[in-house]
Amino acid sequence: MREITLSKAVNEAIAEEMRRDETVFLLGEDVAEAGTPFKVLSGLVEEFGTGRIIDTPISEPGFMGMAVGAAMTGSRPIVDLMFGDFIFLIMDQLCNQAAKTHYMSGGKLSVPLVLRTNMGATRRSAAQHSQSLHALVAHIPGLKVAMPSSAYEAKGLMKTAIRDNNPVVIFEDKLMYQDKAPVPEEEYLIPFGVANVKREGSDITLIGTSSMVQVAEKAAEILAKEGISAEVIDPRTIVPLDEAALIESVRKTSRAIVIDEGHQSYGVTGEIASRLNEKAFYHLDAPVLRMGAMDVPVPFSPALEDLTVPTPEGVAAAARKLCAGEMIHAA
Amino acid sequence: MREITLSKAVNEAIAEEMRRDETVFLLGEDVAEAGTPFKVLSGLVEEFGTGRIIDTPISEPGFMGMAVGAAMTGSRPIVDLMFGDFIFLIMDQLCNQAAKTHYMSGGKLSVPLVLRTNMGATRRSAAQHSQSLHALVAHIPGLKVAMPSSAYEAKGLMKTAIRDNNPVVIFEDKLMYQDKAPVPEEEYLIPFGVANVKREGSDITLIGTSSMVQVAEKAAEILAKEGISAEVIDPRTIVPLDEAALIESVRKTSRAIVIDEGHQSYGVTGEIASRLNEKAFYHLDAPVLRMGAMDVPVPFSPALEDLTVPTPEGVAAAARKLCAGEMIHAA
Amino acid sequence: MAAKAAKPKTNSEDYLRMYRQMVRIRAFEDNANQLYLSAKMPGLTHMYSGQEAVAVGICEALTASDKITSTHRGHGHCVAKGAEFREMFCELLGKEEGYCRGKGGSMHIADQSNGNLGANAIVGGSMGIATGAALTAKLQKTGDVTVCFFGDGATAQGLWYEVMNMAALMQLPVIYACENNGYSEYTKTAEIAAGSLPARAEAFGIESFTVDGQDVLAVNDLTQKLVARARKGEGPFFIELMTYRYHGHHVGDINREYYRAKDEEAQWKTERDPIVNFGKWLESEGLASSDELKSVQDEVHADAEAAVKYALEAKYPDGSEVDMHVYAA
Amino acid sequence: MAAKAAKPKTNSEDYLRMYRQMVRIRAFEDNANQLYLSAKMPGLTHMYSGQEAVAVGICEALTASDKITSTHRGHGHCVAKGAEFREMFCELLGKEEGYCRGKGGSMHIADQSNGNLGANAIVGGSMGIATGAALTAKLQKTGDVTVCFFGDGATAQGLWYEVMNMAALMQLPVIYACENNGYSEYTKTAEIAAGSLPARAEAFGIESFTVDGQDVLAVNDLTQKLVARARKGEGPFFIELMTYRYHGHHVGDINREYYRAKDEEAQWKTERDPIVNFGKWLESEGLASSDELKSVQDEVHADAEAAVKYALEAKYPDGSEVDMHVYAA
Numbered sequence A, B: 001m002r003e004i005t006l007s008k009a010v011n012e013a014i015a016e017e018m019r020r021d022e023t024v025f026l027l028g029e030d031v032a033e034a035g036t037p038f039k040v041l042s043g044l045v046e047e048f049g050t051g052r053i054i055d056t057p058i059s060e061p062g063f064m065g066m067a068v069g070a071a072m073t074g075s076r077p078i079v080d081l082m083f084g085d086f087i088f089l090i091m092d093q094l095c096n097q098a099a100k101t102h103y104m105s106g107g108k109l110s111v112p113l114v115l116r117t118n119m120g121a122t123r124r125s126a127a128q129h130s131q132s133l134h135a136l137v138a139h140i141p142g143l144k145v146a147m148p149s150s151a152y153e154a155k156g157l158m159k160t161a162i163r164d165n166n167p168v169v170i171f172e173d174k175l176m177y178q179d180k181a182p183v184p185e186e187e188y189l190i191p192f193g194v195a196n197v198k199r200e201g202s203d204i205t206l207i208g209t210s211s212m213v214q215v216a217e218k219a220a221e222i223l224a225k226e227g228i229s230a231e232v233i234d235p236r237t238i239v240p241l242d243e244a245a246l247i248e249s250v251r252k253t254s255r256a257i258v259i260d261e262g263h264q265s266y267g268v269t270g271e272i273a274s275r276l277n278e279k280a281f282y283h284l285d286a287p288v289l290r291m292g293a294m295d296v297p298v299p300f301s302p303a304l305e306d307l308t309v310p311t312p313e314g315v316a317a318a319a320r321k322l323c324a325g326e327m328i329h330a331a
Numbered sequence C, D: 001m002a003a004k005a006a007k008p009k010t011n012s013e014d015y016l017r018m019y020r021q022m023v024r025i026r027a028f029e030d031n032a033n034q035l036y037l038s039a040k041m042p043g044l045t046h047m048y049s050g051q052e053a054v055a056v057g058i059c060e061a062l063t064a065s066d067k068i069t070s071t072h073r074g075h076g077h078c079v080a081k082g083a084e085f086r087e088m089f090c091e092l093l094g095k096e097e098g099y100c101r102g103k104g105g106s107m108h109i110a111d112q113s114n115g116n117l118g119a120n121a122i123v124g125g126s127m128g129i130a131t132g133a134a135l136t137a138k139l140q141k142t143g144d145v146t147v148c149f150f151g152d153g154a155t156a157q158g159l160w161y162e163v164m165n166m167a168a169l170m171q172l173p174v175i176y177a178c179e180n181n182g183y184s185e186y187t188k189t190a191e192i193a194a195g196s197l198p199a200r201a202e203a204f205g206i207e208s209f210t211v212d213g214q215d216v217l218a219v220n221d222l223t224q225k226l227v228a229r230a231r232k233g234e235g236p237f238f239i240e241l242m243t244y245r246y247h248g249h250h251v252g253d254i255n256r257e258y259y260r261a262k263d264e265e266a267q268w269k270t271e272r273d274p275i276v277n278f279g280k281w282l283e284s285e286g287l288a289s290s291d292e293l294k295s296v297q298d299e300v301h302a303d304a305e306a307a308v309k310y311a312l313e314a315k316y317p318d319g320s321e322v323d324m325h326v327y328a329a
């Protein structure tokens, strides 16, 4: 199968859906001629014109709000938010408006829009351009949250998102835009709420989101050499969450680590870990461990930044201890 | 000891600190003559004047940003945010600016401010005036988060917050403003990160935040009649979190329920439950259960709204099952 | 662009409909207030009484497929855009037959069938929504115009400036209608708004107008012209409508002399009432007799009472609805 | 109010210092660019080159305790407000001796000792901060003035309108200084800004000025006057400074002909360079010889090189610092 970059995969998904459905349009800063700073959207304006690939001023709350109104009236906007960190600017329109409109109207109005943005540290971009803020959005009922872990997922989830009748937030890892993966030429969609077992194993389950799937896979390789068989699972969407698949895996392996690049406290790892604890309790040989990003603003200095995110070695070390029956904490 | 309302307790705390420290001022909408819609601040403008009790236009991001700048230059602002739901409007200034300034400046700048706002449903105020959004703030490093459970805590935590050199967010339960509790005449402060055992017990630990402490206490009374001895703990601040106290209790009782009025998914209950699971795993006789608000926008209709939040009866029922060894889920 | 135009409101039938619509709003509010005072209504609500000429003058210049966005003080917009009493009272009481199945209540009442995209409990929160609705109209060439209602207090929200800039750049068919009732909660507008409101819109190259919001014909005339121009792609526009709210900020805001003098209230009510004055004009022009007007009022009052009665007896949504409509299928 | 006034800049010593400060900014940026191109600098950065007269003209009208807030394109403001090369380069390289111990980097460089409250990576993100600093000045009667630097693109952020309104109502000693360099990333200002920028400030009753941002004396003259007035409580003010950035939006923005013609760049560089033109003026007025100017340049270049060398060899913060400074004691 051909291999394409995650960036290209996103571009293809949007182009295909825009061809298929005239009501789809995209708006954001420097999305047209510039094709975004990451060049993910290059070429779209040439095909679809500035009427459907719309450059906006630096007005995130404003164009997010416009997308909500457009979505309520028969359009299917894709909002391009240049950095995930800017989500703080649009929280009201996203969480008070988009997320709640369908419910508040008793099902009469709906808001089919996609917010595509990014996440991921270690790009030396410092505290306001490096955050992974998906947990915040996942906490708000009415929003769906997708976290593609490769070009394949990026394309399939984006297409599903565009066809979904709800506000969907997609977090792309900005360090993965150039990563290639096999992506079929033929059309495919990836349903929401269906986890993907990336690697089968029997001793421990490693649940990773976004780029942490790669971290988990690398950790699994390290562990395999030591005779520890790790299963790696990618939930693909955290809302809806394929709880059943995760529980099934953990019931089999009896141990689990949840790995996510958001801050650890009050984030994604706590939710997944506590669901596993709650629903697979009697199958667990050890507590479910969590590995999120450190609870610190992302530092600029490379000497510090690299310490803040989970690494394959760190995950392997934790897995090793869990499998040896040693507890991280004297639990 | 005299009993005063939570509203009065907050008012006293602010007045005392404003008398003590000239750099403290307060700003927000209709805080002066009107004393806020909940009348919590009545009388302050008479004592401190409109120079220190400052009415603003309806510009939440703007006055939050101003508070950050004022705090960076030697003032100690208290920001009054009329409804907790409006926190979505100020997330950038709170989370990208206030929370990160101290860290990003390598410790050179600091942002001593208090954001006082509220939470709590069942007031028939519908989806945009009923949210309990403390989990979002707790996820962001650099912010502290206090959740007073009575007038006593409201006063002591507010005073500590005003003296703290960091941005502190205090969520008051708007349904508790008229609730009275004993509050000493003498000055006292409640340190952050110190949980309070509201009721001792041996069979199960009920951890509640804000008004859920009352819910837990009522559940404990129901359970006591049935011979089940429940310990009730109030963390008082969720950042910093007195993990040690919670763990100690759970090691003793072997069972726990975490009760919080924020949405359950990706919220506070997951964090606390997974810490307990991780660090008290071998002491647990049953999985730690979580009871948050339902993952739905808060509905207006009384017939629906009351179903969305944890109740004493619901907590007692869950506790009963846990203690009987019955799992909620076939874990 | 689909050919569309509201019928010009130049004959007595149209005038009488405007009169009736204003009376309907007033009657709706009087009943809602009564429901609140008698503790039959959950939560609280913000009365539109006094501002009727704004909602009616504007909405009578719109077609059913034109859109509006509304505010926390939204009953008037909802009635004026064509909603029925029954579904509205049911909504205010949290009943299943309400426009939003009781899930929205007063502050989120919407009536999508008549193009009302909903009230909003976030001040200024619908400014982006209105502008986006106009963007759909432009992209899909529907010919629809959107009116964004908001209060003077809402002009303090930065969102407005962001969307005005974009609406101006994209020449969107949206009309920003600021109902300046002199107060933002318990504060006089003058104390929270520096400079001039129309100048703020003009700074973005948006044509701006100020009109007497108590004069339904003046409002309607201006709006008809602007709607026609907006349909031709000459938008956006800004209108400041000078008006007054008769009640407190919300139904519970009773003792309000500390921020607003009783005399001031009395003066607006006796001298500037939009319904009374329009009624007088209809009579003086010989377009309606006082009996005719009286019978309009009686009919409307009877309708309102019947709707209230119906709503009080209607059933609440079933508990199983609580987690329905979180996500659309 | 504490009596404060920047010395009027009317003698050759002051002129030469302004010249030197502009040369220092240019030298800093040339070295920073080189560090980036040679892959010695982590992350990316935005060059201030071309806009030197703005930062210098303004900051020379301020005292050390006056405050500024800066932007993603913030090195110029930092130098102009009094910062040292060493600590700045150390910060850009993520070293412990940087102004922020390496935690902030280019986009968050701050120098609190000279009243620089910091660069900001959120466009417009510091508008509230600047206004709040001015509020402290007013409440505590410090006599300080705050200058809020931001770009033309930042005028699209709603926050600006919110704080202008409040600054105007409270008469705060803040000057909003918009560096209009014609571009917002890869987009011409004209395409993203409707109407007129000064009119937007004026609509809030704020006195507004437009000045040639390539003319350091014009900028300085105007700023001196406004700072003096702001200290007397006559603020806030708005200044639009017409200027140009020589490099791409950020150091990596090399192929930019699709949005900006090479001719245009060449013209600004050859005809409107603020340093060259000011140097010529100094010579023509007999205030400095070309040798004197050359020696200023040489000194500054040597300083910059030494600082770069120092910073390259300086040590990174210890790993244990990673969770320090999350909370203040």
Ligand SMILES: Cc1ncc(C[n+]2csc(CCOP(=O)(O)OP(=O)(O)O)c2C)c(N)n1
Residues within 6 Å of the ligand: B029, B058, B060, B082, B086, B089, C072, C073, C121, C122, C123, C124, C150, C151, C152, C153, C154, C155, C181, C183, C184, C185, C249
């Ligand atoms: C973002 C936000 N801030 C504050 C409030 C509380 N609030 C509700 S209505 C109101 C006053 C609005 O004034 P105006 O826009 O003039 O409308 P009016 O009530 O006069 O119709 C305020 C402050 C809110 N609902 N939303």
Ligand SMILES: Cc1ncc(C[n+]2csc(CCOP(=O)(O)OP(=O)(O)O)c2C)c(N)n1
Residues within 6 Å of the ligand: A029, A058, A060, A082, A086, A089, D072, D073, D121, D122, D123, D124, D150, D151, D152, D153, D154, D155, D181, D183, D184, D185, D249
């Ligand atoms: C809120 C926000 N939106 C978008 C960006 C990305 N961004 C960084 S600089 C910039 C352009 C800013 O233009 P302008 O204000 O004119 O400043 P200039 O770069 O010209 O100095 C953009 C869009 C950002 N950093 N913050």
Ligand SMILES: [Mg+2]
Residues within 6 Å of the ligand: C151, C152, C153, C179, C180, C181, C182, C183, C184, C185
């Ligand atoms: Mg008003």
Ligand SMILES: [Mg+2]
Residues within 6 Å of the ligand: D151, D152, D153, D179, D180, D181, D182, D183, D184, D185
């Ligand atoms: Mg610019």
